Amino acid sequence: MSRTHTTERTLYCACCGRPFHRANRRGPAPLYCSAECRGQIRVRARVWRARSAAGRGHRHTTPDVRRA
Numbered sequence: 829m830s831r832t833h834t835t836e837r838t839l840y841c842a843c844c845g846r847p848f849h850r851a852n853r854r855g856p857a858p859l860y861c862s863a864e865c866r867g868q869i870r871v872r873a874r875v876w877r878a879r880s881a882a883g884r885g886h887r888h889t890t891p892d893v894r895r896a
C-alpha cells in the first residue's frame with residue numbers, strides 16, 4: 829500500500845484497516861483507530877518477532893547501524 833498521505837481527513841488503522849478520524853489535529857497522527865488496535869499490533873509484533881527469532885534457519889541479524 830502506498831497510502832502514506834498524512835492528511836488529517838481520514839486515517840486508516842494499521843491494525844484493522846478501518847478508516848477513522850483522528851480526535852485531535854495536534855501531535856503525531858495515530859496509526860490505529862483505537863487503543864485496542866494498538867494493543868493488538870503490539871501483541872502481533874511480539875508474536876512475529878518470536879516466530880522470526882525461532883524461525884527455521886532464519887536468523888534475525890540485527891543490523892549494525894553506525895553513524896560514522
Ligand SMILES: [Zn+2]
Nearest residue numbers: 841844861865
Ligand atoms: Zn483498528
